[in-house]
Amino acid sequence: MAGIYIHIPYCKQACHYCNFHFSTSFKNKESVIESMLKEIQIKSIGYNELIETIYFGGGTPSFLEISEINKLIKTVFKNFKISLNPEITLEANPEDLNELKLKELSDSLVNRLSIGVQSFIDKDLKLMNRSHSSIDSKKCIENAIKYFDNISIDLIYGMPDSDLKSWEYNLDLALSWDLNHISAYALTVEPNTALYKYVTKEIIKPLEEELVFEQYNFMFNKMSNKQYVNYELSSFAKLGYFSKNNTAYWLRKKYIGIGPSAHSFDGTSRSWNVSNNSLYIKAIKENQMFLEKENLSEIDQYNEYIMTGLRTIWGVSLNYLKENFGINYRNHFKNNSQKFINSNHLILNEGIVKTTIKGKFLSDGIAAELFLINH
Numbered sequence: 208m209a210g211i212y213i214h215i216p217y218c219k220q221a222c223h224y225c226n227f228h229f230s231t232s233f234k235n236k237e238s239v240i241e242s243m244l245k246e247i248q249i250k251s252i253g254y255n256e257l258i259e260t261i262y263f264g265g266g267t268p269s270f271l272e273i274s275e276i277n278k279l280i281k282t283v284f285k286n287f288k289i290s291l292n293p294e295i296t297l298e299a300n301p302e303d304l305n306e307l308k309l310k311e312l313s314d315s316l317v318n319r320l321s322i323g324v325q326s327f328i329d330k331d332l333k334l335m336n337r338s339h340s341s342i343d344s345k346k347c348i349e350n351a352i353k354y355f356d357n358i359s360i361d362l363i364y365g366m367p368d369s370d371l372k373s374w375e376y377n378l379d380l381a382l383s384w385d386l387n388h389i390s391a392y393a394l395t396v397e398p399n400t401a402l403y404k405y406v407t408k409e410i411i412k413p414l415e416e417e418l419v420f421e422q423y424n425f426m427f428n429k430m431s432n433k434q435y436v437n438y439e440l441s442s443f444a445k446l447g448y449f450s451k452n453n454t455a456y457w458l459r460k461k462y463i464g465i466g467p468s469a470h471s472f473d474g475t476s477r478s479w480n481v482s483n484n485s486l487y488i489k490a491i492k493e494n495q496m497f498l499e500k501e502n503l504s505e506i507d508q509y510n511e512y513i514m515t516g517l518r519t520i521w522g523v524s525l526n527y528l529k530e531n532f533g534i535n536y537r538n539h540f541k542n543n544s545q546k547f548i549n550s551n552h553l554i555l556n557e558g559i560v561k562t563t564i565k566g567k568f569l570s571d572g573i574a575a576e577l578f579l580i581n582h
Contacts, residue, residue: 208290210260211283213243214466216484219300223336223401224363224394228468228482229266238482240275242491243466244282246480249491250463251286258283259290260452262457263317264300269299273311280316291456294357294451296321301347302339311353319450320351321390324360328373331366334411336401348384357448359388363428365419367411369400374422378429381401387448391426392441393419421531423568439541440518440570456514476502485519506579514574517553522561536579543577 218229262284263276276378296319297312304312304322312320326332332340344360351358360381364374381389396406396413407410414543427437435443439457441500456463464471468482478500481487487566490497503511509532512540516523528537544560552566552573562570 208259209463210262210452211258211287211462211464212262212452212464212469212522213268213279213467214262214464214480215263215265215271216467217265217270218267219338220336221268221401223334223405224397226397226400227266230484235484235488238488239467240271240279242488243279244351245491246288247279248463249284250465254287256288256461256465257290258287259293260455261293261295262452262534263296264298267300267303268297269303269308273308273315274499275314276312277319281338294319296450296452298323298339299347300339301343302315304347306349306350309350309354318355319357320355322347323361324348324381325363326366327377330363331363331369333505334367335363345380348386356387358386359390359415359444360386362389362391363394364391364422365414367414369422370420371420371425374425375429378426382429382433386436388442388444388450389430389435392443393423412446418570422567427567436520437567438520440567457519458513458521459515464512471498474502475508495538500556508532510574510578513540513577514571517560517562517570517574520561522559525558525560533534539579540577547573547576 213246214228216229216239220231221229255450258488261280262270263279267397268276276297292556295317301322304320322344323337325337326333327341327344329341348358348360362377362381364377394402394413396403396573399440400412404414426443430437431444435445436449437443438449439453442453444450449459458476459472461473462471464478464480467480467484467487470479478498481490481497487497489495509528512527512531513523523540525537525541528540540560544553544555547566548555548560550564552569553560554563562573
C-alpha cells in the first residue's frame with residue numbers, strides 16, 4: 208500500500224509561522240498544474256504499489272477550482288492502481304469553502320476535509336497572519352458537516368500570551384461540532400519565517416515551554432474524556448476516523464510526492480522536488496531532472512523508525528527491531544530506553560515500547576537520545 212501527496216504551492220498570503228514552499232503570485236498556476244499532471248504520468252511508469260490515499264496539501268489546495276482538483280484526481284486514477292475506497296483529503300482554508308463549493312466538492316471524489324482553523328480567537332489569527340476570521344471558520348464548519356462526515360480541523364496551541372482559559376475556549380468550540388478528527392500542533396518558531404524575525408527582535412515572546420506542556424496535557428485529558436484517541440502526538444480521532452494518510456506516514460509506508468517541493472519515500476530512500484515553481488515547470492517541460500534523492504542508510508532507517516514509533520500509539524517493537532535491523536540495534540534501543548522507563552517517560556509492555564502521558568510531549572527529544580550515530 209502507498210499514498211500520493213499533491214503539493215499545491217499557492218497561498219493568498221504568508222502565515223507568519225509557516226516555512227513550507229508556496230507562492231502568493233498565481234501567474235503560472237495553469238503551467239504548474241499541467242506540469243503536475245505530467246509528473247503523475249512520469250512517476251507512474253513501472254510503479255506497481257496499490258494507492259490507498261491521495262492527499263492535497265500545500266500551500267492552499269482549496270484555492271484550486273473544483274475542475275482542477277478533479278483533473279488531478281482523474282489523472283492519478285488513470286495512471287496508478289487505486290484501492291476500492293481510497294481516502295482522498297483536501298486541505299482547506301475556511302474562507303475558501305462556501306456552501307456552493309462544499310456541495311461541489313461533495314460531488315467529487317474528495318471524501319475528507321482538513322480545515323486550517325488554527326484558532327477561534329481573532330487576535331491569534333491576526334498574530335499568525337491568517338487570511339480568515341473566527342466567523343469564517345464557524346460558518347465553514349457548520350456548512351461542511353452538511354456535506355462531509357470525515358472532517359478534521361487544525362488547531363495551534365502554545366500561542367504567545369495564551370493561557371488555559373483561551374485554549375479551553377478553542378477546544379470547547381471545536382468539540383461542540385462533534386468532529387471526528389482534530390489535529391493540534393504546538394506553535395514552533397521556524398527559520399526564515401516572519402515569526403522567527405519577530406522573536407529574534409523580541410517583538411514577540413514565545414510562551415514558556417512548561418505552559419505549552421500544560422496546554423498539551425489539558426488537551427490530552429479533555430480529548431480522552433470525549434473518546435478521542437491520541438493516535439499520534441498531534442492527532443486526535445474517534446475510532447474509525449484515524450487519518451489513513453497520517454497513519455501511513457507515521458508507520459513509514461511508501462508515498463509519492465507530486466508538485467514543487469513535494470517529498471517521496473520508497474522505504475529505503477527519500478526524494479524531494481525542486482522548491483521553485485518556475486524551475487519545476489521548466490524541468491518537467493524539458494524532461495530534465497527535477498528532484499534530489501537521498502538513500503537512507505540502515506542507521507537512518509532505524510532512527511526514523513524510533514522517531515515515528517515513539518510519536519504513535521503503536522510504539523516501537525523490540526521484535527521488529529530484531530527482525531529488520533538485527534540484535535545489536537534491538538539491544539541498543541532496549542538498553543538505552545531503560546532510563547526513560549525508570550523515569551516513567553516510556554513503558555515496556557509485551558515487547559512494545561511506548562511513551563507514557565508524561566513522555567508524550569517529549570517524544571522527539573527522547574527519540575533523539577535513542578538514535579544511533581554510528582556502529
